[in-house]
Amino acid sequence: MPAAQAEPFLRIEGVSKKFGSFTAVSDVSLTVEKGEIFALLGGSGCGKTTLLRMLAGFEDLSAGRIFLDGKDMAGVPPWLRPVHMMFQSYALFPHMTVETNIAYGLKHEPISKAAKQDRVREMLDLVQLTQFAARKPHQISGGQRQRVALARALARQPKLLLLDEPLAALDKKLREHTQFELMSIQQRTGVTFMVVTHDQEEAMTLADRIAVMDKGQVKQVGTPTDIYEFPNSRFVAGFIGSITSFEASVKGRDGDHLVLDVPALGAVQARDVPGLVEGQAVTLALRPEKLRITKNRPDATNVVEGQVKDLAYFGKDSLYRITLPSGELVQAHAVNANRGEDAARADWDDRVFLSFDPASAIVLAE
């Protein structure tokens, strides 16, 4: 065996899809490891479904190649791919019962009838629908339908399961519950999941790794922490969580810190980003929870004064909107650690000081 790097489970190599002159997916390259939950995250129309459909074999590639378990998928029709898809609309067969829906994919498996029945029973049990086995899809609830679709897709034991917005049709409460159920089912079956979602919280909760997409392109791939704490572009920083961003330019370096000239804040020290040159225009992005609010000037590297314009009290925490002397608004988040009246807590129109660590400041060149 050559000592070459192990072939990843799924390798998407320079894949593009054009509909006429419109490019829905543009030069996407990704790798997914076996047993991973991988999320495709992006706004509406950014090409998530199109990418999934290419993986399932429903759309031809305009360019690029897809390798699954080392095998080139070019020319392999959907019915021969070890890839199953859970459709956004679930696509349950209305003329079949829950049980026959789940058993449908097993029709083509070269296993005995008894083994098929066992598999169906196992799947019904996995998604806790045994008592609904004889119902038709229109006789069960939306959450149950979602579970039937999942069981149907898992019954044939695919190598890769594609889930297109699996939770979008469920209400908020059920969605949170189902997220954990999905994760536990994934762990028990060991199947690699590729989940499409436009909900960043869902992606962060479910996924081991996330690919953030915009206009057909993958902007960043990484763990939820990578993506949240170390976004590589303004788009990713703004898409995941909330930020306040400032125009800035690189002034120089002080030790291992980068010094920025931010017109709205003055001089700011930030974690160094290699490759930036003096005078380069950049964006400084600050996350609300990384800002500390104090009534007295703190002893910190980066401090700026402001006035509380707005405050929303949520109980466990509060969200402040603070006007800077330059007139810009900054969002800051504060945890309400102490109970009751708190003299240290800022109130409407109070003059306050905002401070943040150099390590918390996100500097974006793109």
Place this chain on the structure above:
Amino acid sequence: MSKAYKTGWFDRKGWSDIIIGLPYVWLVALFLLPFLIVVAMSVATKTPTAPPFSFGGDYPLLNWEGYERVFSDGLYLRAFLTSVVNAAAAMLLCLIVGYPMALGLVRVAPAWRNILLMLVILPFWTSFLLRVYAWMGLMGKNSWFNKLLTDWWNFVVPVDWAVNSIPMMHTNFAVVLVMVYTYLPFMILPLYASLERLDTTLDEAALDLGSRPHQVFFDITLPQSVPGIIAGGMLVFIPAAGELVIPTLVGNSASPMIGRVISDEFNQARDWPMASAVAVALLVLMVVPTMLYSHFQAKSGGAK
């Protein structure tokens, strides 16, 4: 509020009763009453009067002779059988020809769909009689169409079986052929309507789960189009079974269909009670399967 405004006039002063009632009045006046008259005539007695039937007086109040003859005279039973066989053959052929056409209409690019749908309905713009006469011309012994078929037949069969021309006119084959031609749109349109509603992601789901395209058709498309098949089947079978004009023009008068028998009883034999009895029997023959179907539908109902 806006809803009250829109429907206010409808609820006021019994307008709704009138609008909903009109179709009922229509049905009662133009279908139910005439039908009751036919039922009454079917138990009358034939007399040399005008109109040529009587009840009571010198004659029995209820004369069941017509029905007795319907079920005992071979002529009527044969006519019923011919009608059912011809209509069933026409229905099956319409289904076999029409299903692929309906499926094609659904699958074709939307820009083409309306044009093709119009082509399906286009024959209705020409007189029905004219079209039957055209078929008579085509099927006649000396037509180019018959010659072409004859040449082809003589080419493919052994020499002993060679013929001068193919006898098409005045056969049940001709009746079925022209009925298939005439009733095909009645099969295609309901099939199209039921196929058009189907969600194509279901087909993709089945492909995804390992079915090949032909398996997807039999597992997913066909079962879901059963209501369209039944509706189209009834729309072809029922008028075909009672068809009068086509068998009269191109059919075999030695084995008439039931429509021809009813017409002859009324016009030639002037036996109105007999004609009525046959008509009522035909109606029962047609209505019972229809009612069974709607009963079955209601039972499995709400499925969609």
